[in-house]
Amino acid sequence: MILTLGxxxxxLRRSTLAGLCSIGFGAVALFGVCVLLPGLLLITPPSRxxxxxxxxxxxGFRILIRMIEGCGLAKIELEGTETLDTEGCLLVANHxxxxxxxxxMAYFPHVNCVMKPALLNHPLxxxxxxxxxxIAGSEQNPLKLVESCRVAAARGDTxxxxxxxxxxxxxxxxxxxxxTAQIALRAELPIVPVVISCDPPALTHGRPWxxxxxxxxxxxxxxxxxxxxTDFAEESPSALPRMARQVTRGLESxxxxxxxxxxxxxxxxx
Amino acid sequence: MNxxxxxxxxxxxxxxxxxxxxxxxxxxxxxxxxxxxDLDSIDALDLAIVxxxxxxxxxxxxxxxxxxxxxxxxxxxxxxxVNL
Numbered sequence: 001m002i003l004t005l006g007x008x009x010x011x012l013r014r015s016t017l018a019g020l021c022s023i024g025f026g027a028v029a030l031f032g033v034c035v036l037l038p039g040l041l042l043i044t045p046p047s048r049x050x051x052x053x054x055x056x057x058x059x060g061f062r063i064l065i066r067m068i069e070g071c072g073l074a075k076i077e078l079e080g081t082e083t084l085d086t087e088g089c090l091l092v093a094n095h096x097x098x099x100x101x102x103x104x105m106a107y108f109p110h111v112n113c114v115m116k117p118a119l120l121n122h123p124l125x126x127x128x129x130x131x132x133x134x135i136a137g138s139e140q141n142p143l144k145l146v147e148s149c150r151v152a153a154a155r156g157d158t159x160x161x162x163x164x165x166x167x168x169x170x171x172x173x174x175x176x177x178x179x180t181a182q183i184a185l186r187a188e189l190p191i192v193p194v195v196i197s198c199d200p201p202a203l204t205h206g207r208p209w210x211x212x213x214x215x216x217x218x219x220x221x222x223x224x225x226x227x228x229x230t231d232f233a234e235e236s237p238s239a240l241p242r243m244a245r246q247v248t249r250g251l252e253s254x255x256x257x258x259x260x261x262x263x264x265x266x267x268x269x270x
Numbered sequence: 271m272n273x274x275x276x277x278x279x280x281x282x283x284x285x286x287x288x289x290x291x292x293x294x295x296x297x298x299x300x301x302x303x304x305x306x307x308d309l310d311s312i313d314a315l316d317l318a319i320v321x322x323x324x325x326x327x328x329x330x331x332x333x334x335x336x337x338x339x340x341x342x343x344x345x346x347x348x349x350x351x352v353n354l
Binding site for chain 2: 239
């Protein structure tokens with residue numbers, strides 16, 4: 001893409017809008033933390049607390065998505081939602097951009113996810129991340145993590161997980177870590193593959209909000225049918241460490257294949 | 271070390287290769303479990319299980335914590351086999 005003056009101005013305009021959306025969201029989050037959350041906690045019995053907190057967080061994300069779509073920064077397209085039932089499932093998604101996580105948290109009102117320690121300690125969001133009953137991410141105690149996922153899924157939670165563990169690095173091949181496979185295998189959870197493409201790349205690893213592209217971002221989110229994680233294994237059931245490795249590779253290939261075909265589609269359309 | 275212990279150690283190496291998808295030549299004594307052989311924290315738990323399967327005994331958590339290389343593990347396995 002040639003960087004004409006027009007492009008640069010568009011980029012600048014979009015970056016300014018992105019900055020404004022961030023500030024707007026900051027204000028919404030602050031209001032949520034200081035006013036709405038305490039209010040919610042006062043009127044909610046402890047047993048319903050975590051779920052309601054996640055519901056409130058989701059409202060905040062929905063506002064952010066409205067802002068982003070409203071000012072023309074991004075357009076989000078969904079596919080495969082007709083027969084979608086994610087209760088008790090692992091939502092397994094690739095992670096090209098910040099936007100995809102924001103959107104999924106907005107779209108699924110009570111979605112659970114593995115919360116990184118950085119977010120559990122975030123100066124602004126910690127009341128939400130700590131009170132929302134999210135699954136605490138822990139390197140030290142992986143079996144506890146698996147058990148937390150099992151418990152959450154058993155009560156009907158949808159659990160969002162990114163096998164990459166972080167946003168995709170543009171230009172580098174997809175790299176899935178084994179955590180997702182281990183959780184799915186040991187907690188015996190069905191998975192819903194969510195294939196996400198972001199064109200042009202925005203809010204990716206290494207591209208902050210002030211480097212927005214010069215045209216509108218098209219985020220396409222495709223939900224595939226739920227299936228057992230063992231479907232991705234190359235051989236019949238074997239020991240867990242081996243299975244986890246096979247299944248991770250299978251999952252990675254699946255995503256690589258589907259992302260490639262969605263790129264081909266986009267190229268044909270434009 | 272008697273023949274039975276050698277056999278058990280060989281069995282341990284076989285299980286290691288099979289469970290963690292490693293080639294026999296990867297199992298050099300100086301090969302680091304985490305950096306070279308791509309084991310992670312959950313694999314470490316499965317490794318302890320393999321050790322138990324082969325030796326019939328649980329490895330001491332302190333000793334297990336010190337283990338860094340294939341050589342370290344094999345030394346621990348030997349120790350557990352000999353003390354039977």
